[in-house]
Amino acid sequence: MVRVEFLGPIQKKPLELEIKNLNELAHILQKDKELSEWLQNSAVAVNDTLVNSLDVELKDGDKISLLPPVCGG
């Protein structure tokens, strides 16, 4: 089981999914119309490390975070 968290302004509860890689996650999340803009402008972290590609294998207990555009300060 992999946990998916939506950070900051994305108003969505965490998901628990049986997925093996980020490609599967992309397919699942793209079905949710409310997420479509967020998927275009959000960064993705696996276990709190940002990733730049979908070629990431996932294992049981991994945590995925979606980070929408930032503005600290």
Added chain:
Amino acid sequence: MVRVEFLGPIQKKPLELEIKNLNELAHILQKDKELSEWLQNSAVAVNDTLVNSLDVELKDGDKISLLPPVCGG
């Protein structure tokens, strides 16, 4: 009469000179061997405004300052 002041580390008392321009001042100061290094590396101000050339006429009561290399902070 024109007053010439030597600022910062130049250990020299002010001079009162009867001169009409900075060219005359250059000739007079160049005779003082102790000043030769300071003349090479000092900036010149007339009445507290820095000047970039010797083509400056002087009048009675003017103040000339020699400013050696600076290091604030």
Added chain:
Amino acid sequence: MLYLYDGALDVPTILKNWYEAEATSNYGAYIPFVGTVRSENNISGLSFDIYEPILEKWFDSWQLKAKAKGAIIKMAHSRGDVMLHESSYIAAVFSPKRRVALMLIEEFVEDFKASAPIWKYDLKQNKRIYALERSTAISGSGILGVFS
């Protein structure tokens, strides 16, 4: 040396504490950057969400970059609401030399704006409105939106 506070920062106290903490560390230059909430767009203030695990990793990577130049970085940021003319952000560089300090504070603050996982909301008529148009997508964003 990353400090998170609920609400506005006590700027004089933080600047004083940081200065005194490094008073005998032999740094020649100390440059704090202080960010204060400006009155614009009829806001009554700003509000912030922070994702701390990634903020800490990002900050630690900057601390290593600074250390390689003999410098250190300190940073304070607010969580939650910060009202008009209050301050929400302080970043500071201590360095032996001024050139390193001047370069580092600029690079750090710019990367902070582009990368630190903090989300800003305008406070307006008791609403908390995400400041999307002033926000920056983190480098690498959008990979989940590409059809594959």
Added chain:
Amino acid sequence: MLYLYDGALDVPTILKNWYEAEATSNYGAYIPFVGTVRSENNISGLSFDIYEPILEKWFDSWQLKAKAKGAIIKMAHSRGDVMLHESSYIAAVFSPKRRVALMLIEEFVEDFKASAPIWKYDLKQNKRIYALERSTAISGSGILGVFS
């Protein structure tokens, strides 16, 4: 907004006073640069001479440059002796926007080093030794040394 003090600067108090003085001026960025005496070359401290009339003119010209960008500059400097780990210099920019503040503090501090009529001496074994090798000739220097 140019402040000269005999001896070391009280950094926390100056940073606090300046911050509070501009607290409601609606500046979004406040960047002080603090210069502190480092232990090097076996000095016990530094000492400074200042020629105030030209320093004031130089500072006023910078205040006009800052004003054209909607910003202001404050500066404090020590006269006379400042011992190890004490501070002799603070320059600060207040600006609505961070980019202007970051550019301006760098340009101001660099021009200060190159142009401000202040002379530095090392304090070493009760002697006051002009720091010629660390000093910079003001732009236009040398005109009186040219044979004419």
